[in-house]
Amino acid sequence: MRVLSVALVSACVFLGCAGTLGNRSTALCPAALSAPVLRVGDTWRWQDDKGAKWYRRYVRETDDGLLEAEGRTNAPRLFYDQAHTLRKVIVDEQEVTRESLDFAMLGKPPLEFPLAPGKTWNYLRHGRATIGNDLLTYRTTFAVQGCEQITVPAGTFLAVVITEEQAILGRVDRGWRTWWYAPEVKYFVKLTHGHASHPGFWASFRDWALTAYQIMPPPGGVLPPSSTGPSPAAPALQGADVVGPTIAPAPSWDLGHEWTFRWVSPRGSGTFVWTVAREEVVADIPQYVVKSGTREIVYRKADLAWMLERVGGAVDERSTPAERRFDWPLVVGKEWAETYAWENPSARSTETRQRRYRVEAMDVVTVPAGTFHTFRVSSKDPTGRLLNEYWYASEVKWFVKQRRFLSYGMEERELVEFKLPGPRAPAP
Numbered sequence: 001m002r003v004l005s006v007a008l009v010s011a012c013v014f015l016g017c018a019g020t021l022g023n024r025s026t027a028l029c030p031a032a033l034s035a036p037v038l039r040v041g042d043t044w045r046w047q048d049d050k051g052a053k054w055y056r057r058y059v060r061e062t063d064d065g066l067l068e069a070e071g072r073t074n075a076p077r078l079f080y081d082q083a084h085t086l087r088k089v090i091v092d093e094q095e096v097t098r099e100s101l102d103f104a105m106l107g108k109p110p111l112e113f114p115l116a117p118g119k120t121w122n123y124l125r126h127g128r129a130t131i132g133n134d135l136l137t138y139r140t141t142f143a144v145q146g147c148e149q150i151t152v153p154a155g156t157f158l159a160v161v162i163t164e165e166q167a168i169l170g171r172v173d174r175g176w177r178t179w180w181y182a183p184e185v186k187y188f189v190k191l192t193h194g195h196a197s198h199p200g201f202w203a204s205f206r207d208w209a210l211t212a213y214q215i216m217p218p219p220g221g222v223l224p225p226s227s228t229g230p231s232p233a234a235p236a237l238q239g240a241d242v243v244g245p246t247i248a249p250a251p252s253w254d255l256g257h258e259w260t261f262r263w264v265s266p267r268g269s270g271t272f273v274w275t276v277a278r279e280e281v282v283a284d285i286p287q288y289v290v291k292s293g294t295r296e297i298v299y300r301k302a303d304l305a306w307m308l309e310r311v312g313g314a315v316d317e318r319s320t321p322a323e324r325r326f327d328w329p330l331v332v333g334k335e336w337a338e339t340y341a342w343e344n345p346s347a348r349s350t351e352t353r354q355r356r357y358r359v360e361a362m363d364v365v366t367v368p369a370g371t372f373h374t375f376r377v378s379s380k381d382p383t384g385r386l387l388n389e390y391w392y393a394s395e396v397k398w399f400v401k402q403r404r405f406l407s408y409g410m411e412e413r414e415l416v417e418f419k420l421p422g423p424r425a426p427a428p
Contacts, residue, residue: 028147029160032114035082036186038067040266041216041403041410044187047153048208056187059264076103084187085109101126110188111181112142115160119144124169137169142179150180152189152209157182159189166201175201185213216410217386248375250303250328251397253288255279258419259398262368265411274398303328318343327357330375330392334359355387356380365391367400367414374400396420 043057058067058080066079066087079088086105089096099106104125112121122141128134145161159180167174175196182189189210193202257276263269277291279301286301296310305322308315320341327336338355360376372393379388391401400415 026117026146029117032116033183035113038082039216043214045212046208047211048206050206083109083111083113115144117144117146139167139169141165150190154210154212157184157189173197248330248394256421260416261413262416263411263413266409315345330359332359332362354382365401369415369417372400
């Protein structure tokens with residue numbers, strides 16, 4: 001009877017027994033769903049049924065078209081293709097491209113595009129048993145069942161329903177689970193573990209769901225009309241997740257305030273430090289001078305409007321009038337427009353620029369310096385093209401993250417650490 005029961009379950013999972021598909025329908029699915037176009041900055045956050053949280057963020061594209069996932073310091077570096085298949089690992093500067101016991105999922109596709117109802121694919125992988133340490137071979141088989149609307153903490157999506165069977169060759173052990181892939185999100189939004197040949201088969205696995213995500217816009221900064229949902233360049237944090245002050249007044253800086261950032265772009269990566277070096281008064285306008293190496297950035301003290309930048313004492317860029325990148329106090333929904341003359345004296349270049357700023361939302365943002373409640377401010381040109389995004393945190397008195405959409409791609413800056421010493425006592 002046990003064998004018959006397992007066989008019946010298997011038939012239901014892969015053939016679709018009456019009454020087991022719920023709202024799934026092959027009519028909802030496209031004839032063939034192509035692989036997504038993944039970009040640097042795409043991020044997904046999940047949480048399992050025990051409260052554990054994790055994420056994946058792609059931070060760099062390699063010359064061979066793979067995407068590197070953000071990882072911990074001194075951990076192996078992982079590289080994925082456009083179907084989220086692990087294709088390469090770098091360990092201690094050594095490149096690994098073939099499956100091993102340490103990297104059993106190398107080359108094993110969780111998704112095989114194009115997806116269509118009825119499509120199946122499988123692979124073999126090797127691993128050790130949790131009990132007895134035997135070397136085992138697992139056969140994993142996927143089948144596309146149909147599509148359905150599904151709601152998870154990150155939102156409601158049309159998802160492709162994919163069932164998976166895991167079987168251990170030479171044994172009767174096997175189990176089934178279900179994945180939901182949402183084209184809008186470009187990844188899985190849910191996983192549940194179902195029937196198994198014995199209760200302990202899925203003992204070390206948990207069900208989980210997507211809680212937030214960000215999908216980077218294509219070149220030009222605008223998502224295609226078919227893409228809806230959260231902001232194209234910021235995690236889709238739910239309102240209940242954002243708890244903090246609803247207004248941000250203008251900050252006051254002191255000498256010695258310092259912010260260290262790391263940055264990454266298609267042209268490289270690195271770090272830099274901004275330090276409030278001194279205050280000046282020019283043409284009766286009090287100013288802060290922020291140093292970063294040989295560069296000095298001048299802000300109007302009253303509102304932190306950007307005025308100019310100097311390199312080696314010579315003006316490199318200038319805004320007339322000063323550009324207000326923040327209009328205090330910050331409140332969600334606030335908008336303002338800026339028109340100014342941008343000048344590069346050394347190149348004898350001048351242009352009139354128009355910018356539209358808006359406080360888009362309050363986001364909880366985690367960067368190397370910590371987790372902060374922030375106000376997300378966007379900057380767009382008159383065509384609506386996204387140029388900049390800032391995540392301002394009152395706790396830091398500056399932004400903790402910035403994204404710049406440049407002609408060669410997106411540059412992201414994240415706060416690594418900061419120092420906010422109090423005002424200095426007057427000299428005796």
